[in-house]
Amino acid sequence: MRKVAIVGAGQSKYGEFPEKGIKELFFDAYKDMVASVDKGIDPKTIEAAYIGNLGSGGFQLGNMSALVCEYVGLPYIHTVRIENACGSGGYALVAAVMDVMSGNSKVAIAGGVEKMTDVSGTKQKYWLGVSGDTEYERLAGTTFSGLYGLIAHRHMHQFGTKREHLSMVAVKNHKNGAQNPKAQFQREITLEQAMKAPIVAYPLNLFDCCSTTDGASAVLVVDADIAKQFTDTPIYVTGFGTSSDYLAIHDRVDTCTLEGTRRASQKAYKMAGRTAKDIQLAEVHDCFTIAELLAYEDLGFCEKGKAGQFIEEGHTQITGDKPVNASGGLKSKGHPIGSTGTGQAYEMFNQLRGTVQKPARQVKGIERGLVHNVGGSGGTVAVSILER
Amino acid sequence: MNGMTVGISGYGSYVPRLRIKKEDYAAAWGSFSAAGVSEKAVMGLDEDVLTAATKVSRRALESVPLEGGVVSRFALASTSAPYVEKLLSGTVIVGAGISNGAFSSDHTTSTRAGTEALIAGFEHVMANPGGHALVAAADAPRASMWSPIEHGFGAGAAAFVLSSSNLIAELEGHASYATEHFGERFKVTEDELVHDLSVKKFFEASLVSNTTKAANALMKRLGRKPEEYQHVAIQQPDAKVPSSVGGKLMFGEPQLASALVSKSLGDLGAASTPVALAAALDVAKVGDRIMVISYGSGAGSDAISLKVVGDRKATPSVQAQIDKKEYINYVQYLKIKGAIK
Amino acid sequence: MAHVSIPMYWRTIPQRYKMLGQKCKKCGKVNFPPKGVCKYCNASSEFEELQLSGKGTVHTFVLIGAGGAPPEFADQEKAGGSYPVAVVELAEGPKVIGQMSDISPKDVKMGMGVKTELKKIYSEEGVIRYGFKFVPDQ
Numbered sequence: 107m108r109k110v111a112i113v114g115a116g117q118s119k120y121g122e123f124p125e126k127g128i129k130e131l132f133f134d135a136y137k138d139m140v141a142s143v144d145k146g147i148d149p150k151t152i153e154a155a156y157i158g159n160l161g162s163g164g165f166q167l168g169n170m171s172a173l174v175c176e177y178v179g180l181p182y183i184h185t186v187r188i189e190n191a192c193g194s195g196g197y198a199l200v201a202a203v204m205d206v207m208s209g210n211s212k213v214a215i216a217g218g219v220e221k222m223t224d225v226s227g228t229k230q231k232y233w234l235g236v237s238g239d240t241e242y243e244r245l246a247g248t249t250f251s252g253l254y255g256l257i258a259h260r261h262m263h264q265f266g267t268k269r270e271h272l273s274m275v276a277v278k279n280h281k282n283g284a285q286n287p288k289a290q291f292q293r294e295i296t297l298e299q300a301m302k303a304p305i306v307a308y309p310l311n312l313f314d315c316c317s318t319t320d321g322a323s324a325v326l327v328v329d330a331d332i333a334k335q336f337t338d339t340p341i342y343v344t345g346f347g348t349s350s351d352y353l354a355i356h357d358r359v360d361t362c363t364l365e366g367t368r369r370a371s372q373k374a375y376k377m378a379g380r381t382a383k384d385i386q387l388a389e390v391h392d393c394f395t396i397a398e399l400l401a402y403e404d405l406g407f408c409e410k411g412k413a414g415q416f417i418e419e420g421h422t423q424i425t426g427d428k429p430v431n432a433s434g435g436l437k438s439k440g441h442p443i444g445s446t447g448t449g450q451a452y453e454m455f456n457q458l459r460g461t462v463q464k465p466a467r468q469v470k471g472i473e474r475g476l477v478h479n480v481g482g483s484g485g486t487v488a489v490s491i492l493e494r
Numbered sequence: 495m496n497g498m499t500v501g502i503s504g505y506g507s508y509v510p511r512l513r514i515k516k517e518d519y520a521a522a523w524g525s526f527s528a529a530g531v532s533e534k535a536v537m538g539l540d541e542d543v544l545t546a547a548t549k550v551s552r553r554a555l556e557s558v559p560l561e562g563g564v565v566s567r568f569a570l571a572s573t574s575a576p577y578v579e580k581l582l583s584g585t586v587i588v589g590a591g592i593s594n595g596a597f598s599s600d601h602t603t604s605t606r607a608g609t610e611a612l613i614a615g616f617e618h619v620m621a622n623p624g625g626h627a628l629v630a631a632a633d634a635p636r637a638s639m640w641s642p643i644e645h646g647f648g649a650g651a652a653a654f655v656l657s658s659s660n661l662i663a664e665l666e667g668h669a670s671y672a673t674e675h676f677g678e679r680f681k682v683t684e685d686e687l688v689h690d691l692s693v694k695k696f697f698e699a700s701l702v703s704n705t706t707k708a709a710n711a712l713m714k715r716l717g718r719k720p721e722e723y724q725h726v727a728i729q730q731p732d733a734k735v736p737s738s739v740g741g742k743l744m745f746g747e748p749q750l751a752s753a754l755v756s757k758s759l760g761d762l763g764a765a766s767t768p769v770a771l772a773a774a775l776d777v778a779k780v781g782d783r784i785m786v787i788s789y790g791s792g793a794g795s796d797a798i799s800l801k802v803v804g805d806r807k808a809t810p811s812v813q814a815q816i817d818k819k820e821y822i823n824y825v826q827y828l829k830i831k832g833a834i835k
Numbered sequence: 836m837a838h839v840s841i842p843m844y845w846r847t848i849p850q851r852y853k854m855l856g857q858k859c860k861k862c863g864k865v866n867f868p869p870k871g872v873c874k875y876c877n878a879s880s881e882f883e884e885l886q887l888s889g890k891g892t893v894h895t896f897v898l899i900g901a902g903g904a905p906p907e908f909a910d911q912e913k914a915g916g917s918y919p920v921a922v923v924e925l926a927e928g929p930k931v932i933g934q935m936s937d938i939s940p941k942d943v944k945m946g947m948g949v950k951t952e953l954k955k956i957y958s959e960e961g962v963i964r965y966g967f968k969f970v971p972d973q
Binding site for chain 1: 839843847868874894895896897898899900902903904905907908911917918920921922929930931932933934940945956957964966
């Protein structure tokens, strides 16, 4: 099997853009990716594009990947839409890596795009509520906030995790996101603001929940043997792992564990020959604040039940010994569903090369990072390990 | 009547826990139109007459106890079912575990429907020795909030298992009277809300005429005198009608007391006499007699005479449920009844 | 746009109206709702039907406010305020999610005893969809 490197990465701004659809957003990301390739890239060498996307912008039910690819000047390649809910991007990355790893393609794009703000509030909820178990979870009256609320409440009940611990995640990520010019929300919030926000799905409040966002991202995945043709500082994908889980949380073995994260990360660590201790920066899937706390535990950064303590002790601040979501995470950066996973890879690419736009956010001197992307309430999870 | 004894072998009732007081109506409208009613019951947002009928059907079966699978006749009564066309019994049969092979009938076109269903059930067990019928009445009538008739509209349900053995009350007989009448309490096909033309004396006359004709015909046939009935359950569009009908039939206030559920629950439509009957059964003693007299606009009345022969009681009782309540105000009432468009 | 079709909803009536579960013939554990392969032993597709009691305890719950309600429940939340949803551990073993009813949100407690009752879930295309909700078991 071939070794795989990322030699370029781009991302559009994340936010609300009435003047842009999926084609224009993807083009923004694609242009940004092309510009980031130090020694340039001839688009004719791109053989494949794996595009993460959930809702097709609400209009292009089939063949949306062909549509966005031809729009950016790639009409005749191997392209496919990858869909695993919010984990689409992470799985697009894995698909591109597997393609190159197998020797089939030498140069591939892993990208994602989502347009969430075109449809009415009501229709949005029809979309968003469909990646949990529709038959039972949705018809019990929940969307994702409810499902993660069920998990958060159990975590608080079983482990004594406090309201403050949830809000600390929001505060940290907004602080980091304030230094991210591409983030949807670039302002800090206080712990008090985070704790007193209106209830959405008790115990979760408005500031425990990520927003709906438009955005796109793309990373250039190549055979390691030719990486230096593109840049002197490629970033290698040394390991990846994916796992599914029972879709409905009531079917799971443990309400407070995302088995998908646990198993995917174990597979990734094994492939990379690394352990949780070796990870120096993680971009994790904080669709809700509780999701970041679960990630600390299920990625092996701390013991099950101890995530509240872990954040309270400051380990996951940019200046801590286990920085998490230096980009601002989904909470502050935004969560354009299909793009989030490859957007995390975009951040990690820059962090590992020391090319993050604002120095306040740059985690210094790191060599090994992990990206963690979850579909919905954990039905699918993709983890990749990126190293200098 | 042939020699075969049939009657009630089990029963159950359901009163929703939400209530609204007459004072809240008076505050909104300046007055409250349902005489003698001091508060009434309101269905919650996620209930309707079919969920209520399912609930009382289960309670009735449990009170015997009897497996739903042996029921061969099911009859459902309501004037406020959610569908005008669709087999309503289907929902309740499946929800309450009644045999799919039972003959089922839906009775929906007047507040007499409850006794219509009961008599249909009695006829079935008379014709099918050893068989069992289940009859459920559930109602939550709706009218325009501008209409005085709306003030009394409450919500409730009761169900009865009818058999030829293991009885708590025997059927002594029944009689009916029906004739043409109109303008009182009606809905044409596309209406969700009950209309009433408020021709008060005209309607009172119909109610009194039909009910007294049916009840007198029954007592004459059975050779019974009014004083032989300890419990009299008369149709209750409000809490005063039983006194005026009862007075004409020579029933006194003490005889009406056990069944006067409208004081706390309002007008229960097709479930009015069924819930009143359940309330009477809750407190009746072996040897007591119960007279049930229904009335439906358009118009007709059934009278049913029962003799209590067993002391098995349903739980929870009607009174226990009346006592378990949560008050809502008039704005909440409007929201729940879907009156704010 | 995602929605549960009429036939799809109808197919779940044995679970929604009747609490019918499946007992795995191999390992004896109860699956509810049904699976193709037993989710406990992952080794058998042979089941016998089992009537569940509908009783259980609250394993965890959430209180859904306006921002958390799917469109089918938006009017319910507007008219009636926030509603509780629980994952209930049924007496026979499996856990299942369900909305709670006949209870004030402030009275819901972890571990409390509940039982199922038929309630209105929502309406779509003029058809009312009924199913179980959990009410306090006293």
